[in-house]
Amino acid sequence: MGRSQRPLPRRLGEKLRQIRESLGLTLEQMIGQLDYASSPIYPTNISAMERGEREPPLPLLLSYARLVGISTDVLIDDGLSLPNELPAVRKQARKKGATTSLKKSLTNRARR
Numbered sequence: 001m002g003r004s005q006r007p008l009p010r011r012l013g014e015k016l017r018q019i020r021e022s023l024g025l026t027l028e029q030m031i032g033q034l035d036y037a038s039s040p041i042y043p044t045n046i047s048a049m050e051r052g053e054r055e056p057p058l059p060l061l062l063s064y065a066r067l068v069g070i071s072t073d074v075l076i077d078d079g080l081s082l083p084n085e086l087p088a089v090r091k092q093a094r095k096k097g098a099t100t101s102l103k104k105s106l107t108n109r110a111r112r
Contacts, residue, residue, distance in 0.1 A: 011078045013052035019068055020050070022086040034063040 020030045027043035034041070038059050048054035056064075065072045074080045 008052065008055055009076050009078050010052075012056070012075060013050045015075050015082055016046075016056070016064060017050040018082055019064055019086060020046070023068075033067055034060065035066070036060050036063045 020027070023030070023033065025033060027046045030046055031041055031043065036059060038057065041060070045054065049056045061072050061075055065075055068086045070083065074082060
């Protein structure tokens with residue numbers, strides 16, 4: 001059987017970029033926030049995904065969705081938009097060592 005390329009959602013890259021920007025994170029900081037250990041991920045990978053040039057692995061999409069408390073459906077379905085309000089990171093949370101407090105904050109928010 002031949003292997004055909006499946007269509008990539010047109011708005012996926014835009015949504016991934018919106019998530020990162022709403023969190024106020026650089027590409028490097030975003031990698032630190034994603035709970036993704038399946039394989040190494042680099043800023044160039046994230047950038048290519050945000051531009052729609054590279055297809056993110058499904059576990060990485062799940063990490064994005066969990067990070068901001070949304071369903072993966074919202075990322076994948078071009079007919080759905082991101083919520084108007086995504087968690088925002090305070091400026092001091094961007095400093096080194098503050099990633100733990102961000103994860104705790106997002107975890108507590110998801111439990112509500």
